[in-house]
Amino acid sequence: MDKSMTWKIGLIIAVVALSIWLLWPLNKTINLGLDLKGGMHLIMEVVTDEALVIQTDISATQLKSMFKDGSIKYEKIVRKGFNRIEITGSLLDDERRIKDILDDDFRDWTSTFGGSLISLTLRPNIEQQLRDQSVDQALETIRNRVDEFGVAEPTIQKEGMAGDKLLIDLPGVDNPERVKTLIKSTAMLEFRSVVSGPFQTEEAALKDYNGQLPEDLEIVRTNPRRLDKGFYVLKAATVVPGKDLKSARRAQDEYGAPAVGFSFNSQGAAQFEKFTAANIGKLLSIVLDDRVESVATIQDVISGDGIIHGRFTVDEVDDIVLVLRSGALPAPLKYIEERTIGPSLGADSIRKGLMACLGGLLLVVLFMLVYYRAAGLNSILALLLNMLILMGIMAYFKATLSMPGIAGILLSIGMAVDANVLIFERIREELNMGKSPKSAIDAGFKKAFWTIFDSNLTTVISAVFLFQFGTGPIKGFAVTLIIGIAASMFTAIFVSRVIFDLTYGRRKKLAKISI
């Protein structure tokens, strides 16, 4: 055996060993997709516009207080759309000082001055940054919640071209309304003064204001699980913002019913104390995610701790505590897609996928053996090695095997032997032209190479487009196909050649080959 043969065989053995090593142990290295394992798949869009609205509101408030501090007169400072603030009034006198304020503290905004109107617009790069941040923060918050809820091996990642969608895969959850509520809650807890209510309808609530609500008031509906269905008119401003909430816990009210306990940090406690002291006897509402959860009369000065009571079940209390603890979502979420696959369907799909793979493999093996005899056996060895490498690489990349992935593996089987068919047909042709077996093998491999290369590359090109276009499982299919084809370039051309050389190479006179 010559030297080049030694390293070729060495390489093949190394590849086999590496693949087996990557694949071991099989049940740990190959991740099954949700369609095979059962579970819940969600795609949600983070409504990043809302995050910008909040940011713009904060900036507008900041601007108001700075104007107040500098005793700059203005008529109105309002938010327009999600990324603009408009200042109106006779601003010409103070233009210099306004410019100073904007230059010092509002560098993230571009401003246009127009006499009685100054409008600020968030710089596009800052806007994008804020959007990205809110998506990242949403992802982090959801991860916390899912972890606390105790789902094994969840996948939570960004998805989509704009990067504003989140893909959430939760294996093993198949009756998921509770999980979804948990994920979706923005957990914006607010304490707000009640002006009037409850009303049966929104129209009734508006009646006192002739249908036009003043800017500092807001109509908020009740959460029908806790209170009777209806509406309250609340002050728009929150007494204590949610960020001053220090902790939340399961508690009981004076009758022993489940309730949510909470504590403020020192800043929140001071504010709450001041507010309750000034408003004894009045109504206070607790608003979670824009729904009135509870309304209570302020009976005493409250500072650090409190409880929210209402018609809670123990589970509901636990869930509210969980979302309050995991932090607020920076922006609301919108469901784009949801797929829930039960465990029995997954088990059934695995059985069927395996059957299809074995069936396909068997048919191809039979065909190659019958049609190409010994050479067919050669291609089957190459094919099995191809499968091994394919699985090994998938294990290395921690790829997820789903039903489309299984289809990809099957197609790889069919396409991998194509290279062998091309080579063998070429060898037959060379033999027909009267060449000796050895040079026919040589010519067969050499001449078929570029054809195989071209045709495999075209398949890869379209698989790349498919990868670009597809979501989750379809991406998995494209990846499987690309890996399978790449592996076939090695097995069908290189390995298959080595097997030929090993079989026929040492014989001095070779009159006939089985092909």
Add this chain to the structure above:
Amino acid sequence: MRLFKEEPKVKFINKRYYAFALSGLIILAGLVLFFTRGFNMGIDFSGGTLIEVSFLRSTSIPQVRSILNKINLGDAQITRIGSENKFFIKTLASLKKLNLANTVKLEDVEEYELVAREIRSGMLDAAETDQVAAGKIDLNNTAEGEIARFLRGKALSDEDAQASAKIIIDLRKSNTGVIADFSALERAGIKHRIMTVLRDNTFLSKFTFLSVEFVGPQVGQDLRRKAALACIWALIGMLVYIAFRFKFLYGLSGILTLAHDVLVSLSFILFFNVEMSLQVVAALLTIVGYSINDTIVVFDRLRDNLKIMKKDDLEAILDKSLNQTLSRSIFTSLTVFLTVMSLYLFGGEVIRPFAFTMLVGVIAGSYSTIYQSCSWLKVWEKYFLKRKKS
């Protein structure tokens, strides 16, 4: 073994007009269907809710429909899966249709969840509905974690709760998804003590939801555009690559052949009313990448033959190239055909639209390589040969 003892000598090119006519007819029929009936859009593209439900007892489509009629969903699309008691229920229904808009509407529950929930409770009979109202859970429609949590709430130890939940789910996996009665659970090894808890606090309905899928309406439109774009870009990719490896006119013939394969596949999808979904698009794109392969084999040979057979006319050279590579064109497609066939037969209902599209595409691809790719070159012979000489 050999398909042809000697090199075949079939005259393909002079039958090109028959081939063009046949393909044209298929595509025309497809177009007519496209404009009259349109595609049977899956929820990937149309949006909506798709539920796969399995019944314990033998159930027919009219029976399922009468259940759905009760909740105003009688016009949902119901498909039986094979000959089993499993069905797909597809609906675009909204709350208004369900007459739910005026009942207590939970704002934190999405509309489609209510649709699925409504269908689920519609399938329960009166006795089962009472059990739900009494706070019992349905072991056939509750997840492992939820069952375990529920049992813990009934004063079972963590260990017992988890072990029992696992036995219940495993039993559902091995059955059709529906557990018939409590004795089956007992036989599966749940302790007597726990069985008492289960009998008191849970019940077994006669069906299970195998899967519930929802796609929002805004996704579909976006996806349709993206799917079409992906196919077009892939075709252009092929054109560029072949034009680069061969010559422009080869590339043009190549993508006309490919466009033919895609259009014929789409036509057959329309003929058989196969559901248009993401996986069908995946199959179409795979066909674009795969079906060009045997065309490349032929073009490779053609390029060689054009150098060798300088004196022959183009038609003879084209026929010769096709005949020389005929067994290759057939057998490379055959191996893929065999694997896709296996997928179609054994892979189950979920993957069948993909397998169907691939089957049609592979056959169309093989046929078009033989009857179309070179025929196109013959059609613009004048330009093709001129370029060859220059």
